[in-house]
Amino acid sequence: MSSITPLPRQGEFSEISHRRPAPVQLSIDIAEANEVYADRLAQHLRAIYDLPIMTNSESDSNLVVRFVTPDGKTAVDLEPAQLEGQEYDITIDVSEITITSSGVGGWHYGITALKNLVKTVNSGTWSMSLGTVSDAPDLAWRGLSMDIARSFFPMDELKRLIDVLATYRYNVLHLHLTDDQGWRLESAAFPTLTELGGTTAVDGGRSGFLTQADWVELQAVAAARGITVVPEIDIPGHTNAALNALPELNKGGVAAEVYTGADVGFSRIFTEVEATLPFLTTIFTELAQVTDGRYIHFGGDEALEVSAEDYTVLVEHTMKVITDAGKVPVGWQEIASATLHDDVIMQLWNRRQNPPEIAEQSKIGRRSIISPSNRSYFDMSSRPGQGIGVNWDTEISLREAYEWDPRSAVSGLDPDTVLGVEAAMWTEFVHDFDTLTTLLLPRLAATAEVGWTPLESREWTNFLSRVQAESVDWHDAGITFDKDDLGD
Ligand code: TNX
Secondary structure, rough: OOOOOOOOOOEEOOOOEEEOOOOOOEEOOOOOOOOHHHHHHHHHHHHHOOOOOEEEOOOOOOOOEEOOOOOOOOOOOOOOOOOOOOOOOEEEOOOEEEEOOOOOOHHHHHHHHHHHHEEEEEEEEEEEEEEEEEEEOOEEEEEEEEEEOOOOHHHHHHHHHHHHHOOOOOEEEEEOOOOOOOEEEOOOOOOOOOOHHHHOOOOOOOOEEEEEHHHHHHHHHHOOOOHHHHHEEEEEOHHHHHHHHHHHHHHHHHOOOOOOOOOOOOOOOOOOOOOOOHHHHHHHHHHHEEEEEOOOEOOOOOOOOOOHHHHHHHHHHHHHHHHHHEEEEEEEEHHHHHHOOOOOEEEEEEOOOOOHHHHHHHOOEEEEEEOOOOEEEOOOOOOOOOOEEOOOOOOOHHHHOOOOOHHHHHOOOHHHHEEEEEEEEOOOOOOOOOHHHHHOOOOOHHHHHHHHHHHHHHOHHHHHHHHHHHHHHHHOOOOOOHHHHHOO
């Protein structure tokens, strides 16, 4: 029980684990549930246990895993990463494991926790901790914001990243798809965005883009692991790639030059350019149509060259387009200066620029995701001299990534409006998968527990010993991590 990260609320297990001969055949008994979902759960279990697993089988399995809902009915809402229905209970008995949740998210978390309770001792034996877990996340939204615009990360690497996130019961992968240096999602309406913007990157970084087919596949892979993909098209700043690919977005109609540096805040789109609002309407409507999840991020950060009036026009137009398309808009904290629709979610990141509007928005009920640059920006080095990462805010050690409270991190914020936490990875200087995971691990485990486990149940040395033990799994999976950050 104490080996599960993030730490569950409650659990009781027999001291001596039960041993049984392997291989064990698991079968999933969710007769009432959606078949597609049964397949997804089976895949998830197969990936963890490397065993033949059958769905809805009354076969000769000697161990049955049952996925049930508290009222015995099928979980009706099949979208993963629901903000509701993430609680789960597990009971492990000699011949039957039951995972109970009112939503599919909870079933996934049950499987993830099960991984720590039912283990292969060797090729001939399994060890099972018999007992129960009763668990639910403290914060509903637990994400990673991943920049694939400055430097592209291809499908196979994004899938490996999703696996790491699933292990730690994250439920959101927020992809920063566009910026000055590149445009990473194919658009049917504006193909030149990726024909040009898919071939550029920050100096030293990789270019590339996701096709529409990749997008469908990536969301399905994430969904099978309980994760919703939240796409971000960043406007009205961070738009040089669009200005390069679409001359009509520029004043005077001449395309902007390609940009491959690491500066921020210089590019912008214009209210007075005729093509701008139609572009926003089309690109965000299209994005909403191809996105399975409920949330669309529209950036809104660091629009340093945009006047307050223009900012309001562009951001309010975009939020309306997203809302009209049936989605919930999410934007970086700068959007607090605009008039926000009730549902809009603010993402707080820069503790040095917390305008009073953020607290005012919170007082009237606007929800936030907390991503402080001194706690969860993992493009920051974990210590001076690490040799990778930036430090424009500070270095962030594992302990600093762990010991903080999202509900009180931003002054003036109503704690009840805090929806969740996101770690963030920016890729101006992170250009390959090994550097990426070295910066993310072990700190990603810290943010996971910050979001999952209530503050009063978190304890640093206990956490540290759990992640030290888990680092063996990362090693076995061939995932590079920062060993020095696991010291005491
Ligand atoms: C700030 S965080 C940014 C990004 C940079 C990052 C570098 C945010 C909303 N904007 O554009 O990549 O700092 O750490």
